[in-house]
Amino acid sequence: MDVFVCAGCGTELTAPVSRVALPDHTHFGAWEQLHPPLMEPATYAVEPVSFTAGDSIVIAPGDSRDMVLIPEKCAGYCMGIDGRDGPNLACGGCGSAVATRTDDCGLWQAVWLEPDAVRRIPSGLPAVPTPDWDELDLEAYVVPPVELDGSWSFRWEAAVPVALAHLVVACEARPVALPGPLTDLLGDALAGYLPAGPTELTAHLAGPGMPAPRSGDDVLLVPRHPVTGEPWRPPHGTAAVAPLDVGVWAHFALPGETSPLPASGRVPEGVLRDDYPLPLRPWRSFTPHSTAFSRTLVRLPAIRRPGMRAYYDRVATWP
Incomplete structure (x- = not known):
């Protein structure tokens, strides 16, 4: 330290x-x-x-x-x-x-x-060793998408468009379909940030503790290491990766809590019923931080490739 x-x-x-x-x-x-x-x-x-x-x-x-x-x-x-x-x-x-x-x-x-x-x-205190991916308590990094008052997480509104900028570069500005969980939660709010046209590629969530990516996967949404900042890399394969805030990634990738109620039958006598509350629902649609997207995009060296120039010109005037 x-x-x-x-x-x-x-x-x-x-x-x-x-x-x-x-x-x-x-x-x-x-x-x-x-x-x-x-x-x-x-x-x-x-x-x-x-x-x-x-x-x-x-x-x-x-x-x-x-x-x-x-x-x-x-x-x-x-x-x-x-x-x-x-x-x-x-x-x-x-x-x-x-x-x-x-x-x-x-x-x-x-x-x-x-x-x-x-x-x-x-400081004189022992140095904190950098943990490997399999040593991280990923559940401790989970960031819920919705705050207790029903507003979207500020961190999500910034981290998601940052990841989208990396995704656009990883896909070389070709149209890409987002994984189901991300689309289900954020709906059409992300559509305007991705290249338009018939979908050519599909992004998949991948990372530590998840099933190994398939060899034919197009692009992987993976977590950034909370200490080093480096994106997780699959042990095999050549799929491009787009880093995502580890707290946002963990929300999608880790299994959620399960209800303490039995799957069938009745609660045993003497056991107090303790239903889980309903999931929090936002009071407005998700609004990605447009500046987070555009400023991240223009700082990525790959945006200078000739094939990405048309896409860059379309978004360069964003806030």
Whole structure:
């Protein structure tokens, strides 16, 4: 595990944290809605940034230590701070600007450490080993698609279109049919994001714990490793893969809970009936985050291939 300290005075600015993959939904939130923390406790992620001294480091606000707000740099849109004025957190030891806190509407709560203002040092605690796929507790990563108030998960609304952008590239902009579970849940909301025309390819869910992909599968929707960020790869075969947020993938791939009621007959005497509640139903149709789709698509190197130019030109004007 690591600790980030002030590059100027050495003050510890974070709790011990371990590196994980940058979440797909990092920069994509719902407008005028408050969001939970982007990162899990005791974790950090790195985002490469061009033309700077280094990479941006993001942590959960609760893992920050000995930093104080800079009042004159705490502007925001309406509900919090959005970082528009630059770094708004100062080192408690020397007063140097070291990080930016964001928590305004539409933004995931986070603290972004300035790459040239901090240093990473060992915490003294044992390093957390990177688990293999068969060592992950995938059930712990499941993200339900619908929140308790009946709204769609913000994470789903961002992660699904990010995966669709990868899927378009994996299919080389040819029409593709989505797997049944994804189509059944999200309906026609995803149709406009896929190349139009007669279906030529079919995407299949695949990953650890699932039946081995067939040799003739066209393209596989697979989970991204929560620590390394790398997509799961089948042990055999050459099918293209499109990575999907592990929490969304796990919702489809893992078997759901089964009712505690007997399949037939009556509940035994002395046993209290405990029916499961009905599944949550959203109060509106699924709305993919269009910016998440378009910004992911144009950043994928394969979009520059000549055969994908027509598709790129059609979607380049999206928000």
